[in-house]
Amino acid sequence: MVGRSLREIIWARLRRDRVAMICLVILVVYYLIGILGPVVAGILNDSPYTLHPDLISEMGGKPIAAYGGISAAHPLGVEWGTGRDILAQLLFGLRISLVISTVATLMTVVLGVVIGIVAGYSRGVTDNFLGRLMDLILAFPFLLIVMSLSGVLTQRLTQLGVPEGNASRILYLILVMSFFGWPYLARIVRGQVLSLREREFVEASVAMGAGRRRILFSEILPNLWAPILVYATLTLPNYIGLEAALSFLGVGVLPPDVTFGSMLANSVTYVNVVPTYLFIPGTALVILVVSFNLLGDSLRDALDPKGVH
């Protein structure tokens, strides 16, 4: 009888979790839309940059059709003052939001894991130094720093050769999110490593003369992927929300490009007169974040050996 691998066991547990499956499907759809957004917009024969002055009125640029200009050609309405298609904006905006949050999550994981393992395995000065560094970063008033440094640092990025405008602003968001995000994961990883390094298989490797790098990344790391995976699934929605918040505060991308956050920020102006502007990106954002969070919870349950599954 062939024993099932851990991976197979976890996958089987997840398969049985209906909520997890629904969330997974939703997320796959979101990512597909994100990747294929321009294609979808092309099929709809519209782009978030095309102006439709014919769809807005002389009344301060208010969309002519009801509920923010909803029509067959523009099922989610059009933007106030320009007539740009909201659906197309949503498709392109999702793309930028996903790129920012996914890349930032990947960088956070890489940084957090590497530094966490090194800190946990090495004793003494290195551990102390890295520990204090994490404390220091966690103690920074994140929002304040991100907002106040955005002008200077995006300009610095442009000087370093990153294209001006949204390219450098997006890179800035990714960099600050990962810079301020890694210590959380690093602490978790360090804690795990502290107990792992006392285990027999590590001692055996040491006894067999394995190099430090081999011990860290071939022996210890494979035992860490469960908490890392859970942490990553929970960080990603966090970053989506964070990106939205920063865009809302004006640190994010510039028009005519949009993200969920900037769409929400724009919608606030019109919330009294056209509430759909708020609900459309808001709903899309909530579904995305909730799906990620539920999937993360399910994943944690599936990975937990003490789980009831």
Added chain:
Amino acid sequence: MGGLTTRWSRIASLGAVVALVAGACGGSSATSAPPASTAPSTGASTAPSAAASTAPSASAAASGPKSGGTVYLLTQAQQFDQVDPQRAYTGEDMAFFQATIYRSLEAYTISPDNTKASQLTPDLATDLGTPSNGAKTWTFTLRDGVTFQDGSPITCADVKYGTSRTFATDVISGGPTYAIQYLDIPSNKDGSSQYPGPYKATAAQQALFDKAVTCSADNKTITFNLNQPVADFNYTVTLGFSPVPKAADTGESYGVAKPPVASGPYEVQSYQTGNGGKMILVRNPNWSQASDPYRHPYPDQWEVDFGLDPQVMDQRMIQSTGNDQTALMYGGIMPQDLATVFVDPNTAQPQYAGRVVNGYDPYARYIWINVQKITNQKIREAMAVALDRASYRKIAGGEFVGDLADGVIKPNLGMDYAPTNMWTTMFGQAIPDGGDPAFAKQLISQSGAAAPTLTFNYADTPTYGKIAAAVQASLQAAGFTVNLAPIPPGNYYSTVFDPKKAGDFGIGGWGADWPNASTVIPPLFTVKGGWDLSQANDPTFNTAVAAANAETDRPTQAKDWQALNTEAMQKVWAIPTLFGKASLIMGSGLATGTGANGGLYIWGPYGSNPYGDVYVK
């Protein structure tokens, strides 16, 4: 007719940019303002014989204007740009201060009718001034009994001292500089005046000024000696010629560190800037109606509330409860709230009747074309023809933000305005509001050159970003390639005035300083004018401008300006876009003395709220 208005100093111009961005839009056309039935003041030509006419108008609301109450002024700004009478230079600020704390030699008539409002009424002076020596010398005599808030009389020396402060450009910055331009004081080689203002002047330098501005022995008559004939110098003295007592002058901090010395019917009780800050004006006990037949200070108190969120302000004004019932708002209604209060620019929703108005603001807006870079006139014509002005206006906020323009002289300049026919016959065929890409392509092929790649400058704000996208789209439809070059709003004008940094074309705007296109055409299209965004420098045109400036017969001069406006459009130094309009709102507990049925109107001279005419019902 004559909406004189405020010149765009750097600060003022930025203010207007912000105003458009904030959606200061729209409103009924100025001509829809109520008829000028019985305006409060005497005509411009007669001395104010009707000295103490306390009831300004029979056309006011049934009960008539009443004294008392507090009027609140809500503003997004953290503070006034300038409080100093020699430095205030935005239309709204000047209108507010001249109605409340500062008197000047002359003032604009309080009236909802633009023609009437553009005429002068004597204020500190007894009449409209006396020109002599071919309008190179102007004399004004002060009224009896005019005083500052401490009761000391306002003398010729105070007016003279106030005027002299303008020359201290290192200290008194940002204000109108007509005193420097017109007074007969020799210049240095670099063009600056040899008189450096009262703070630094040596005795010899002070003597230069004392020669140009003299006082009579009784200290009641002031004489200005000018370096050129200025037929309408009495209009000039509304800009930065207010009296300041020398003993109270604190230089740069005047009016901020300590309240300024008021000459008008109110004095500053307190002034705190920033969010939650207030300026409170109370009645000036030493002001007397007898010495000031021009003003009718109805409210007992004014309170300016700083640092408010524009959306919240709009909602407060619309709901108009509590103190907001007697509130005015600095700046216009935002685009998203227009439909709540307006049916169309000329009609308010019934429950807001009399409380809202849409009419001309001071500015004509245009797209300048850098003629040093785009030298081929056919190409410039093609740019103008290709521009989708209808979309441009819709994106800017629709018909509430302005009428489609046909030149840089606005109809509220009265006799100086005449249609230029730019969009009907000027280029040989009518150009639709949405632009004519096919005709533009034809013009490009006639130009003998390929359609160039153009760089478009605009202040980097959301509204201008959208407008720029529309400009780009419509010119590209005609075969141009347009690169967008946004500029941070605070640096906009300093960048586009720098020949090295300016693009090929971009957004501009200008308001006349007083109702004469001599404050429009020369600044905009001659190198010395100061606002030559087009970098136009055409010798024939310059000569014609100089001739028009020297023309003393006003109707002839008006014809000259009309012709020059048309010529500038013919050469497409600028593409006129909008004759700007503003939408204002006042609280339900306020009324105006001269508006139709006591309703709100835009005071033409400054394109502002009618500060001198509101009262608490």
